[in-house]
Structure formats: structure tokens, C-alpha cells
Amino acid sequence: MRYTLPLTDPILSTVDVCVTLSGLRILDGVSIGVPEGTVTGLIGPNGAGKTTVFNVISGFVKPASGSIRFDGRRLKRIEPHRLTSLGISRTLQGVGLFPSLTALENVMLGGSSKVRSGIIAQALAMPWTDTEQDHLRERSIAVMTELGVETDAERLPGELPYPIQKRVALARALVSDPKVLLLDEPAGGISAGDMADLAKLIRSWVPHRSVLLVEHHMELVMGVCDLIWVLDAGKVIAAGSPEDVRTDPAVLAAYLGQEGAA
Numbered sequence: 001m002r003y004t005l006p007l008t009d010p011i012l013s014t015v016d017v018c019v020t021l022s023g024l025r026i027l028d029g030v031s032i033g034v035p036e037g038t039v040t041g042l043i044g045p046n047g048a049g050k051t052t053v054f055n056v057i058s059g060f061v062k063p064a065s066g067s068i069r070f071d072g073r074r075l076k077r078i079e080p081h082r083l084t085s086l087g088i089s090r091t092l093q094g095v096g097l098f099p100s101l102t103a104l105e106n107v108m109l110g111g112s113s114k115v116r117s118g119i120i121a122q123a124l125a126m127p128w129t130d131t132e133q134d135h136l137r138e139r140s141i142a143v144m145t146e147l148g149v150e151t152d153a154e155r156l157p158g159e160l161p162y163p164i165q166k167r168v169a170l171a172r173a174l175v176s177d178p179k180v181l182l183l184d185e186p187a188g189g190i191s192a193g194d195m196a197d198l199a200k201l202i203r204s205w206v207p208h209r210s211v212l213l214v215e216h217h218m219e220l221v222m223g224v225c226d227l228i229w230v231l232d233a234g235k236v237i238a239a240g241s242p243e244d245v246r247t248d249p250a251v252l253a254a255y256l257g258q259e260g261a262a
């Protein structure tokens with residue numbers, strides 16, 4: 001997928017977003033965009049503000065100023081439980097599955113806002129019986145099959161190896177058939193072989209979906225992204241193709257600074 005900066009009509013963008021938490025400026029005028037049909041990376045050292053960007057897009061954190069645009073319009077008031085019905089879904093850093101629900105029930109929750117009002121307490125009131133929910137169950141099983149975890153449908157998350165839990169979490173994000181998928185460190189804690197499969201999987205979604213990928217594994221990021229934004233201390237310090245970003249002196253300095261601090 002080709003793009004030029006500045007982007008003309010990204011499917012998702014943050015416009016000059018500032019976030020202050022506990023009196024600290026966490027994001028300072030962050031403007032990034034995801035061109036439609038691309039895998040776009042958002043990278044940067046620990047604490048740069050990547051997850052906070054996802055939290056703003058998904059309505060968990062209210063920006064002090066700035067806005068979010070999606071699919072040609074400004075999103076005014078973002079409510080986390082309505083995100084999937086807009087066409088956006090996300091995975092959490094880690095896995096974030098409900099430990100007392102089966103893998104299948106967890107995946108079904110990802111599509112529940114289309115079925116009911118999306119309140120988790122309602123969604124947890126199993127068993128679900130009506131036709132819509134039967135369809136959701138079928139769709140959830142189909143997505144789990146696509147990700148190779150259908151045989152684990154009736155297991156609890158705690159019984160599953162970590163890479164399988166990550167796949168279940170991915171299935172939960174995919175079941176609503178999002179236009180844009182926000183992935184927060186999908187490769188965290190998985191093996192090199194699983195990472196190669198993950199790279200293929202992510203590329204298989206475009207151009208049908210657009211992906212914003214936060215990830216520390218540079219090989220994965222450089223291998224799958226069409227465009228990469230780099231954050232450091234709450235500001236965008238670089239953007240461009242993987243080749244541009246890999247050799248950018250500001251990016252190298254930011255990562256070296258992190259190693260020095262470790």
C-alpha cells in the first residue's frame with residue numbers, strides 16, 4: 001500500500017492530541033494517521049505513550065485537547081462499549097481475558113455490542129439463547145477456527161498456554177469484523193515461530209481491514225508495516241516507511257536512551 005506524508009485521507013487519525021494524567025503531560029500534540037488498508041506501526045520506547053494513544057482512541061482516556069477522526073468524521077464522545085459498533089476494535093497489552101469465562105464466551109463478548117447494549121454484566125448473563133446470539137456463537141467459532149484455537153473453545157483462559165490466550169484475545173477483537181484493528185503488543189511473550197505466523201496473519205487482513213500495531217519486536221514491525229509512527233516522551237519524533245524509520249537518527253537516539261536508562 002502506498003502513502004505519502006502528510007496523509008490525505010486516513011481511515012483513523014489522532015489530531016493534535018494532548019493528554020494529562022496525574023498532572024503529567026503524557027501526550028503532547030500527537031497527530032498520527034492510519035491510511036486505509038495498511039498495517040501502520042506505532043512504536044517507541046517504554047512509557048512513550050503508545051497505549052495511551054489507544055486509550056484515547058477507544059474512549060478510556062479523555063484528551064485535554066485534540067480530536068480523533070474515523071472514517072471521514074470527527075468522533076465526538078467515544079464510549080468504550082460502542083467502539084466495536086463504530087468499526088474499531090482493540091486488543092489489550094497482555095491478554096485481558098475474563099478468567100471465569102470460557103475461551104468461546106470471551107470471544108463472544110467481542111461481538112456482544114452488536115447483539116445487546118454491550119454492558120458486560122448483561123453479556124455475562126449466560127446462557128444466551130436467542131437467534132442473534134446463536135449467530136454470534138457460530139461467528140465466534142468460525143473466527144476461532146481461522147486462528148486455530150477452536151479446540152480450546154470450552155477451556156478457561158487459565159488452562160491455556162499464553163500464546164493460545166493471545167490468539168483467543170485476537171479472536172475476540174476480530175469477531176466484530178472491525179474496519180480498524182488496534183493491536184497492543186500482540187507478539188509479547190510468544191515464540192519466534194508463533195511470531196512468523198502472526199506476521200502472516202496480520203498481513204492477511206489488509207486491505208480488507210486497517211491495522212494500527214503497537215509492538216516492541218522490531219523484526220515483526222519492520223516486516224509487516226507499510227508506515228510507522230515513532231513516539232518518544234509523548235511526542236511524534238519520526239514517521240515514514242520501515243526503511244526511513246530504521247535509520248532515522250532521532251529514533252536511534254530514543255532507543256539508545258532507553259537502553260542507557262535500563
Ligand SMILES: Nc1ncnc2c1ncn2[C@@H]1O[C@H](COP(=O)(O)OP(=O)(O)OP(=O)(O)O)[C@@H](O)[C@H]1O
Nearest residue numbers: 021022024026045046047048049050051052053093
Ligand atoms: N493513569 C496514569 N497516571 C499517571 N501516569 C500514567 C497513567 N497511565 C500511564 N501513565 C504514564 O504515561 C506514560 C505513557 O504510558 P503508556 O502506557 O501509554 O506507554 P507505552 O508507550 O504504552 O509503554 P510500554 O511500551 O511500556 O507499554 C508512562 O510514563 C506512564 O507511566
Ligand SMILES: [Mg+2]
Nearest residue numbers: 050051052093
Ligand atoms: Mg503500552
